[in-house]
Amino acid sequence: VSGEPARDGAPDASEPLEALVERAFDYRGDVTVVTIDGEELVGFLANRNGDVQDPFVQLLESGRPDPRTLRYAEIRTIRFTGNDPAAGNRHATWLGRRAEVDRSAGGPSGA
């Protein structure tokens, strides 16, 4: 699945961590989680739970079978660094190609 280039990876500094985590959870590309001690972890943010006593995220890193669990308290920031495979418009591209084929064949095809 191809995707659109990542947008500016740097989050708004004023955005609360909880909101940033929610955005990262909704994002279909990889992110970079920067920890409090400066480590940078790249992966897909597959889950988060902010409703428990010690909120956490789960990050799927390429090459690691199990997700890494990080507490919100360990996270300094999250950057949106990977391409977003949910962006883009494959359907419109396909419809355009289909219309071209129909035109050259003299009309739409049917079953």
Place this chain on the structure above:
Amino acid sequence: MSVPLSQMWTVSTYVLRQKLRGRQRYPLVLMLEPLFRCNLACAGCGKIQYPAHVLRRHLTVAQCLRAVDECGAPMVSIPGGEPLLHPEIGALIEALVARRKYVYLCTNALLLKEKVDAGVFRPSRYLSFSVHMDGLREEHDEAVCRDGVYDRAVQAIREAVARGFRVTTNTTLFDGASPSRVRRFFDAMMDLGVEGMMVSPGYSYAKAPDQEHFLRRQKAHRLFSAILSRPARRWRFNQSPLFLQFLMGKRDFECTPWGMPTYNIFGWQRPCYLLQEGYAATFEELMASTGWERYGRKSGNPRCQDCMVHSGYEASAVDHAFGSWRGFVDTVVTTVSGRL
């Protein structure tokens, strides 16, 4: 209805047991997504848009069986992604059949003939191939964004039917569907010898490429009424007749998001097959800690207002059939008469 008697009996007794136990929320079908990798990229699908390293992952057979045992539902539907891309799909199906689970193996059928030829599957009353078919050739190839897929699926269906497999079709309809074309499509599928058909309106996945053609509720009622008002006697549906009446606007149900719980590489998905609001580590945790009152039309949740998908409402229809004499009688009458 086209569901075999043994399956009907298994499901009926299961639901009745839940009722007798006073269990308010119980699963009917486990939606087991062993991978998100797919060999198509359909316009209305929001399931497969992930980074490559996520698409390369899949559940192991042991993980799948643990989920099946945890959940306890009598039926297991295996969507995806394309499940036939799973390297151990044959072993998984064999293990599920050994557990006497009724399995709907959802597939676009591009690899079906190859797998059947290779002896990956054996015919069983517990196994049904549920082939994704969104209409006649023109509509289907447009929906899956690739020419030639309809013809390959038809060929695979013929082959599987000829070899004694149970085969059903699974159709998603979008805004702009032509009732007369859909009726012709149903005729064509019955001509192929499929056991039954399943039909549902599409859901407006936020991540799907096509955001323009999802059916709103009133339009869905009009479309399904036009398609199903005078059903041909030969049409067989592999779903509750009360759900079909719901699609036509003849009866109303509230969503049952726990009826078809979803397990995939991320865990147990909250709250349903369509919405991704997080994941629980166990089925028990999913059932106990999900705020179910936040979902369904009555909740006012805007993402639920136009949803009429079978993953939310088929279980409601089945529960209604066994929850009251009226529901039971209506189910029997519509099943026997063939009138919706």
